[in-house]
Amino acid sequence: MRLYCFTFIFLFSYSISAQFLKKKKKKIISYESIIISDSATQRLSNAIQFETVSKTDSLDFYKDEFGKFYQFLKSSYPLVFQNCTQISFNSHAILLKWEGLNPNLKPNLFMAHQDVVPAKHQKYKWNYPPFGGVIKNGQIYGRGTLDDKASLIGLLEAAEYALKNNFEPLRTIYFAFGDDEETKGNGAKEIADWFLKNNIEFELILDEGPGVGLDIIPEVAKPIAFIGIAEKGYATVELTVNQESGHSSMPSKHTAIGILSQAIANIENNPFKAHYHGLAKKMFDEIASEMDFSKKIVFRNSWLFSGLIKKELAKKYSTNALIRTTAATTMFTSGESENVLPHKASATINFRLIPGDSIKDIMPYLKKVIDNPKVKVSFKGEAVNASPIAKKKSVGYRALEKSCHEIFPKAIVAPVLVIGSTDSRYFNLTCHNILRFIPLHFSNADLEHIHGFDEHVGIENYHNMIRFYIRLFQNLNDF
Structure with missing residues (x-):
């Protein structure tokens, strides 16, 4: 009798499981079946027309634009905002929570930023208005098409598509869209602090980063999908020289400008190892x-x-x-009149640290290479070490790698160090495997348009980005 009962329970359980698996299988969205409509192209064009420029000294800068942009997102992606819980913050940052089927699994976090850099000073160089969202010759033009509204809108397009097709993620998904990545990243930091306060740890965090390079390394003919598994650290140092002022007709042997210039030359001629x-x-x-x-x-x-x-x-x-860790002189200030010796000269040096070098290495390095007590050195603003290095065997990396092979079948997938800074730097304590990648084809010529004039993205390139995110949602269910 026990054997019969056991057999019955086993067969019943197997039947239910088979039905469940069969039901789940229907929700798989294959790459071949994904059709991206012209309306998706138009929505990115519309998103570009919101002048969501961030500024360092005020959250109120372009406040109306951020508010209008948020309303545009809500009306454009109704299923996303109906099915996701929104967590509010003091800033214009947006955080959405898409509940997964298995609350025992660590969630995933997808990041992008709403803000863009200004374009007013370059306006005369643009063939199309920087905030016009012009669609022409298979391209979408405007500030943010590459950095980083395409990612933000692409993620929401993918989520809306998945929800329409009754897809359900196993892991809970969060979407975090900062509002000032191009300045200080306070919006992203506010979100990161909320996660830390609520003890939320992620399996994967995906933020902007490199993409699929077409001619980035000339020695390699194939496209390379560069997945950022770490990013360099960031520190800024101010060098200051104070000297007695006087008339330019009776200069001292070395002026404040001369002393500081020599210090900068020493730094440039003696880089980190x-x-x-x-x-x-x-x-x-x-x-x-x-x-x-x-x-x-x-x-x-x-x-x-x-x-x-x-x-x-x-x-x-x-x-x-x-x-290597790099040091770049980005600002130099001195002098008030052509015939007066300056009493002060100052310069700003920006460091980007590779993993293995540390913030604590900077001061001994500067003291050694400058070798002049007249040059005073002090840290300025934020300083962070290089991020932890994500593992290639992690769930996130394997899912990204699989998605790359599907959407970019000719590409080699390779890990890389991201030399810039992203909002993800604030999330290092919430995840062991933060990845940085934008699923777009890039050429060296395209890189010149990021923060430059005539920023644009190809329509098919953008459609493949949406397909990538749709498949990534699905592939993350398989690991």
């Missing part, structure tokens, strides 16, 4: 097989040729930034 290990090596290990024979031999035997590799990578600004 280059390293070929960690993320730089991980990236080239992935793509070396696509290089010609001689370069393949060099990169596959880096234990022997690391000196040569560092020398070659240091020749280009982009690859040099991958192998």
Whole structure:
């Protein structure tokens, strides 16, 4: 009798499970079946027309634009806002929660930012109005088409599509859209603090980052999908020299400008030590097989040729930034009149730290290379070390890799160090595997338009971004 009961329970359970699995299978959205309509193109065009420019000194700057943009999102994506819980903040930042089927699994977080950099000073260089959202010759033009409204709108398009097709995520999904990433990131920090306060830890955080490079590394003919598994640290230092003022006809041997200029020259001529290990090596290990024979031999035997590799990578600004902490002089202030010796000179140096170097290394480095007690050094503003390094075996990386193979089948997938800063830097304590990636094809020519004039994205390129996010939602259910 017990055997019969056990058999009955087993068969009943199997039947229910089979029905459940069969039901779930119907919700799979294949890449081939995803049709993106012209209305999706138009919604991105409309989003570009909101002048959501952020400013460092006031949350009220363009307040009306952020409010109008929020209302536009609500009306454009009704299923998203009906099915997601919204958490409100003091800023214009937006946080949405899409409840998953299994509350015991760690949630996922998708990030993008609403704000864009100004375009007024470049207006005369644009062929189309920077906030016009003009659609022309298969392209969408306007500020934010690359950085970063395409990601924000693309995520909402994907979520709306998934909800229309009755898709349900296993893991709860959060969408976090900061409002001042281009300035200080206070909106994102406010959201991160809320997660910390509520003890929410994520399986995956995905923020903006590199994309699918078409000609970024000339030695590799195939496209490369660069997935950022860490980002460089950030610190700013102010150098100051104070001297007695006087008439320019009787100058001292070294003026404040001269002393400070020499200090800056010393920094530029004595950079941080280059390293070929960690993320730089991980990236080239992935793509070396696509290089010609001689370069393949060099990169596959880096234990022997690391000196040569560092020398070659240091020749280009982009690859040099991958192998060392960089220091860039971004501001210099001194002098009031052509015939008066300045009593003060100051300069701002921005550091981007690779994993392994630390904020605490900066002051000893500056003291050594400047070697002049007249130059006073102090930190200025925010300082953060490089982020933790995400694992390639993580759920998020594997799901992104699978999605890349589906949407960009010709591309090599490679991990990379992100040399810029994103809002995700505030979330390091909430997740061990933060990834940075924008699913768009990029060329070197496209990179010039980010924060530049005539920023634009191809319509099909953008449609593939939406397809990528739809498949990523599904693929995350499979890991």
